[in-house]
């Protein structure tokens with residue numbers, strides 16, 4: 671399973687990248703706006719900075735909702751860097767635009783996906799990624815992980831090449847469950863990624879090893 675970080679914060683992107691396990695980045699208008707990014711130039715410059723940090727797919731979301739405008743905006747985003755993946759919402763004109771991008775060699779991430787039917791449409795249109803929003807589904811008392819399982823099963827049976835990008839991740843357990851359920855990618859804020867490191871028995875075990883190690887004298891250096 672690939673790991674993407676779900677933020678537009680450059681410091682957090684650098685921290686995750688330095689861990690050596692990062693495969694890409696996802697952003698959305700809310701995450702970009704949180705970093706104070708404004709205007710076309712600001713957006714372009716910020717994506718250039720992200721692409722300079724991470725060598726992997728970087729999702730950049732369109733704001734347009736009409737076919738012609740989605741295509742126009744997506745072409746501009748794709749021109750920023752070869753690693754940019756145009757993120758398009760799961761709406762009628764979005765599906766049409768994803769098909770257009772597919773036919774024209776531009777990679778896409780179909781976002782705001784909440785059902786298996788929507789995931790089938792995204793795959794039929796040729797999206798590179800489909801983004802089911804696990805956390806938001808759980809927030810509504812449905813089961814986000816069950817949706818990942820369902821999409822994974824359908825994609826396997828049908829031989830779809832679209833990769834399931836589990837999004838809206840709220841916890842480290844979500845990441846583990848997404849891996850079990852067959853997600854190809856998990857996009858997460860920094861905290862759940864770092865949370866995977868934690869186990870109290872690791873801390874207790876390391877403290878004991880270090881204590882006993884002192885009895886051995888200096889370490890090999």
Ligand code: E4P
Nearest residue numbers: 676696698801806837838839
């Ligand atoms: C990423 O692709 C999504 O936009 C993001 O994961 C949504 O997360 P949220 O539900 O925490 O806003």
